Each structure stands twice: as C-alpha cells, then as structure tokens.
Amino acid sequence: MRRLTQQQPIRAVLVIFGGTGDLTSRKLIPALHNLKAKGALPEHFAVVGVGRRDLSDEGFRESLYPTLSRAVGENLRDDAWARLKERIVYRRFDFQDEQGYKGLRELLEQMDEAYQTGGNRIYYLAVAPEHFEVIVDKLQANGLVRNRDGWGWQRVVIEKPFGRDLTSARRLNQKITAIFTEANTFRIDHYLGKEMIQNIMVLRFANPLFEAVWNNKHIDNIQISATETVGVETRAGYYEQAGALRDMLQNHLLQLLTLTGMEPPVSLATEAVRDEKVKVLRALRALTPERMAADVVRAQYDRGRIEDRRVAAYREEKGISPTSTTDTFLALKLGIDNFRWAGVPFYIRTGKRLRAKSTDIIIQFKNLPQILYAKEHGALQPDILIIRIQPKEGVYFQFNAKKPGMDPGISPVKMDFCQNCDFESNSPEAYEKLLLDVMRGDSTLFTRWDEVEYSWKFVDQIAQAWGEEEKASSLTTYAAGTWGPAAANELLARDERDWWSVEG
Numbered sequence: 001m002r003r004l005t006q007q008q009p010i011r012a013v014l015v016i017f018g019g020t021g022d023l024t025s026r027k028l029i030p031a032l033h034n035l036k037a038k039g040a041l042p043e044h045f046a047v048v049g050v051g052r053r054d055l056s057d058e059g060f061r062e063s064l065y066p067t068l069s070r071a072v073g074e075n076l077r078d079d080a081w082a083r084l085k086e087r088i089v090y091r092r093f094d095f096q097d098e099q100g101y102k103g104l105r106e107l108l109e110q111m112d113e114a115y116q117t118g119g120n121r122i123y124y125l126a127v128a129p130e131h132f133e134v135i136v137d138k139l140q141a142n143g144l145v146r147n148r149d150g151w152g153w154q155r156v157v158i159e160k161p162f163g164r165d166l167t168s169a170r171r172l173n174q175k176i177t178a179i180f181t182e183a184n185t186f187r188i189d190h191y192l193g194k195e196m197i198q199n200i201m202v203l204r205f206a207n208p209l210f211e212a213v214w215n216n217k218h219i220d221n222i223q224i225s226a227t228e229t230v231g232v233e234t235r236a237g238y239y240e241q242a243g244a245l246r247d248m249l250q251n252h253l254l255q256l257l258t259l260t261g262m263e264p265p266v267s268l269a270t271e272a273v274r275d276e277k278v279k280v281l282r283a284l285r286a287l288t289p290e291r292m293a294a295d296v297v298r299a300q301y302d303r304g305r306i307e308d309r310r311v312a313a314y315r316e317e318k319g320i321s322p323t324s325t326t327d328t329f330l331a332l333k334l335g336i337d338n339f340r341w342a343g344v345p346f347y348i349r350t351g352k353r354l355r356a357k358s359t360d361i362i363i364q365f366k367n368l369p370q371i372l373y374a375k376e377h378g379a380l381q382p383d384i385l386i387i388r389i390q391p392k393e394g395v396y397f398q399f400n401a402k403k404p405g406m407d408p409g410i411s412p413v414k415m416d417f418c419q420n421c422d423f424e425s426n427s428p429e430a431y432e433k434l435l436l437d438v439m440r441g442d443s444t445l446f447t448r449w450d451e452v453e454y455s456w457k458f459v460d461q462i463a464q465a466w467g468e469e470e471k472a473s474s475l476t477t478y479a480a481g482t483w484g485p486a487a488a489n490e491l492l493a494r495d496e497r498d499w500w501s502v503e504g
Contacts, residue, residue: 010045010119010281012117013047013112014047015048015125016047017050017051018051018127019051021126021127025067025071026067027071029064029067031432031435032435033072034075034432037077037080040432041084044115044118045087045112045115046108047089048111049091050093052094053089053090057146072108084316085312091103095127095131096134097140103120104142108121112152118151119151119153120153120154121152122156122439123156125158129161129164132176133172133175136156137179140294146183155180155423156184156185159188162447164462165460168345169452170453185449186446187446187447188434189251189378190447192434192447193429193434194393195390196389196395197255198427198433199387199395203395204264211264214342216340216342219344219364221345221347222344222347222364223346223499224253224256224257224349225349226350227351227357227358229307229351229353229354230358231301232320240319240320243326244298244351244352248330248495249330249350250455251447254281254455256361258276258277261340271448274448278450281451284336284458287461295493296330296333296474297334297484297485298329298466299351299477299485300314300325300328300329301314301352301353302314302479303462303479304480304481305481306353306481307493314328314353329353330350331347331349331491333345333346345495347491347492349488357391360386361389362385362386362387362390363382367379384398385397385398392421395415395417396415398412483499483501
C-alpha cells in the first residue's frame with residue numbers, strides 16, 4: 001500500500017510508558033534496532049522508558065539486550081545497538097505520581113536541547129488499558145501536551161484493546177481526543193503493519209486481472225482465517241475478559257474484512273482509504289437472534305496434542321476459572337449488503353490451540369457451467385486465490401490445467417509466490433513501519449475512531465446476545481491440535497462448502 005507521507009525531516013522523543021514490559025522488549029526495541037541498522041531511524045531521535053522497576057539508565061539498557069538478542073537473532077548489529085542505546089534513558093515513577101510527570105517534563109526539555117527534537121513527542125502507552133486515561137490526564141495536567149505552533153507536536157499511540165465495548169470505547173475516545181485530537185491519536189493494530197496486508201490493496205487495485213473479477217459475479221465465497229497453536233499462556237486475566245470475540249474479531253479480523261471488501265478509494269490519501277473501510281463496516285448485515293444461532297460458532301479448547309506434546313484444556317490453564325465459558329474459537333458467516341458483495345458469504349474463523357499457525361485470506365471463484373470438460377472429467381476444482389499473511393507471506397493461485405503427457409485428465413496446478421521463504425528475505429517487521437509512520441504523522445495504517453465505533457457496534461450485538469445462560473449453552477469444545485469444533489465445518493457444509501487449508 002503506497003501512502004502519502006510528510007516530507008519534513010523527522011525528529012522526536014519516543015516516551016514509552018510500560019518501558020519494562022514485554023511489548024517494549026519484544027517488539028518496540030527490536031523494531032528501533034532494525035531501523036537503526038538500516039539507517040532509517042532519524043538522527044534527531046531519542047527514547048525514554050517509563051516504568052515502576054528500580055533501574056538506572058544503564059540497568060534499563062542492559063535489561064533490554066537479552067530479549068533484543070533473541071528477537072533479532074543473527075541480524076543483531078552490535079554497532080547499531082551501541083548507537084541506539086546511547087539515546088535511551090529510563091525514569092522510574094508510578095503512573096499516578098504528579099512529581100514523576102514534572103520530572104519527565106524537565107527531562108524532555110533537556111532532551112530537546114541535546115537532540116534538537118523541537119518539542120516533538122510520541123507517547124506510546126504500552127500499558128494495561130486501565131492506565132490509559134490516567135496517563136493522558138497527567139500528561140495534560142503537567143504541560144506535556146501542547147500541540148501549538150512553535151512548540152512541536154505531541155502524538156499518542158494506544159495498543160488494543162481500545163475499550164471493552166462500545167460504551168467504554170466512546171468514553172475513552174472522548175477523553176483522549178479532547179487532549180490529543182483525532183489527528184494525533186494513533187490506535188495501533190500491528191496486523192496492519194504486516195507486509196502482505198499492505199499488499200492487499202496493491203494486489204486488487206494495481207492488477208486489472210483481479211479487480212475485474214473482485215465481485216459477486218465471479219466470487220463464490222471468501223474465507224478469512226487466523227489460527228494459532230499457542231494457548232492463553234500468560235494472558236489469562238486479559239483473555240478471560242476478551243475471548244476470541246474481542247481479542248481477534250473486533251480488530252484484526254474486521255480490518256482484514258474491510259481491506260478485502262472495500263471499494264477503490266478516490267485516492268491513496270489516508271482519509272480516502274479509511275472512508276472506504278468504514279463503508280464496509282456500515283454495510284455488514286446485522287446478526288439477528290436467528291442468524292446468531294445458525295451463523296456463529298463459539299468454542300473452547302480441550303486437552304489435546306500440539307506437535308506431539310500434550311497440552312492442557314483452557315479451563316486447566318493457570319488463572320482460568322474451571323467453569324469458564326470464554327470462547328477461544330470463533331467462526332462466523334457474515335454478509336456485506338452492498339452492490340459488489342450481495343449474495344457472497346464471508347466466512348471468518350479464529351482460534352487458539354489449533355493445528356497450525358497461519359493467517360490467510362482465501363478467495364474462491366465460482367465454477368463454470370458444468371459442460372465441456374466437466375462432462376468428461378467430472379466436477380472440476382474451483383479457482384482459488386490465497387493471500388498469505390503469516391507465517392508465510394505471499395500469494396497462492398490455484399487453477400485447472402491439463403495433466404502433462406498422454407493423460408487427458410485435468411488437475412489443479414498452482415502459482416505460489418512466497419515473499420519471505422528466502423532465508424535472506426528482508427521484509428520489515430510490522431512495528432518498524434508503524435513506528436516510522438507515527439513519526440511521519442501518517443495514520444493510514446492506524447484505526448480511525450469511526451472504524452473502532454462501527455466494529456464495536458457489530459461485536460456488541462454478538463456479545464449482548466450471549467447472556468450468561470446463552471454463553472454456557474452455545475459453547476462447544478474442540479481438542480487441541482485440531483482445526484476446531486465440528487460445528488465450524490457444519491457452518492460451511494450447510495452451504496455445500498468447506499474450509500480451505502492449502503499446505504506448503
């Protein structure tokens with residue numbers, strides 16, 4: 001996806017609240033290291049980590065190195081890390097502590113002088129959601145958010161979840177945008193930084209071969225799958241409140257849906273792209289109680305095997321209630337009620353402890369009339385196009401061709417482009433792109449408020465239909481290491497379809 005970016009030199013101080021957390025060490029610091037190694041990190045740049053652990057500047061830097069080394073592996077550049085860590089400092093204070101913010105203000109003013117950052121600040125909230133409002137309030141109260149001409153800009157980056165439902169999301173949005181404004185609020189969804197997600201628009205709108213058939217005249221159905229082999233791990237507290245519905249559908253999967261289903265934007269400008277994504281969310285067919293019962297499958301993983309290793313059931317995981325009704329798997333049949341997609345079902349599934357880790361968008365094209373070759377060779381395989389997002393990145397296209405040699409038979413063949421199969425592939429990590437975009441002020445790959453609002457409206461109707469009794473009665477189970485519950489297969493079988501799973 002090509003995006004418009006500001007052309008002025010980038011200069012800023014990145015302030016990471018939650019500096020000692022996993023996100024900082026596993027994602028943000030490795031991304032900054034990679035940018036430094038590539039020469040993409042601006043010269044006038046520095047980092048402040050804010051946390052509650054008692055660490056010196058040097059102690060903080062040393063604490064980051066082991067995780068950085070594991071995350072980057074053999075691509076670790078000691079020279080790049082040496083240059084980067086010189087510009088990383090640490091401040092310890094509780095997020096409620098007024099004196100801490102006063103000290104932070106003094107530090108940032110000193111850093112403006114030292115690194116010529118001009119008052120430009122990025123406040124990255126890599127913290128639990130309950131701290132969002134507190135931090136934003138304290139930043140404003142202590143003169144750390146000005147956004148005035150001559151004093152630079154200040155932007156805030158917020159990780160998911162952005163609220164727990166529509167009501168809480170609206171309250172949080174009013175609080176944050178009253179201080180930072182919508183233009184300076186960056187709601188991050190790391191999925192949108194992935195290479196192949198950005199490629200969806202290029203694939204569609206730069207290739208007449210695909211855009212000409214990207215509609216209900218030629219497409220039979222679209223499947224969006226995001227599957228994981230891992231369980232809940234250390235996220236029990238969060239996951240018990242979120243489940244697959246809030247953890248995956250509300251953000252990642254609905255974003256994939258909008259990019260797959262959107263109309264061509266009038267330009268590649270940020271707001272033009274976002275406008276078309278919102279139209280898809282507004283056109284989602286409402287899930288009535290009858291459709292909920294027929295078109296939504298929710299399940300929870302039971303004991304099973306992952307790669308010849310026995311794994312526990314969800315209810316046996318540390319921190320999980322033995323009577324939990326939280327969904328770890330979700331499958332839905334959705335419809336987009338507009339001219340392009342009328343009659344085309346969108347099947348979505350996501351789950352933990354499944355057979356393989358993958359995220360794919362699968363477009364199944366309609367079969368030709370069953371004449372000519374079909375008369376002699378039987379039903380032919382449909383043409384399918386797969387956009388592979390992770391772990392493989394690429395495009396897979398399957399179509400029918402004659403078998404080689406004297407055999408008159410017909411069999412499916414494939415064209416398979418893999419972008420990251422080469423060991424030396426240099427696809428940038430999602431956070432590299434997203435951090436640079438925040439510095440540039442380019443919010444194309446971030447979620448605008450009305451996208452959040454419409455996605456929560458859709459998800460809330462599902463959540464509200466599941467009262468406590470319905471949550472228990474609608475929940476089924478599946479063995480870990482499988483592709484999910486039988487009901488998910490029946491969801492498509494009723495339409496005489498199957499989930500596609502293309503290996504290799």
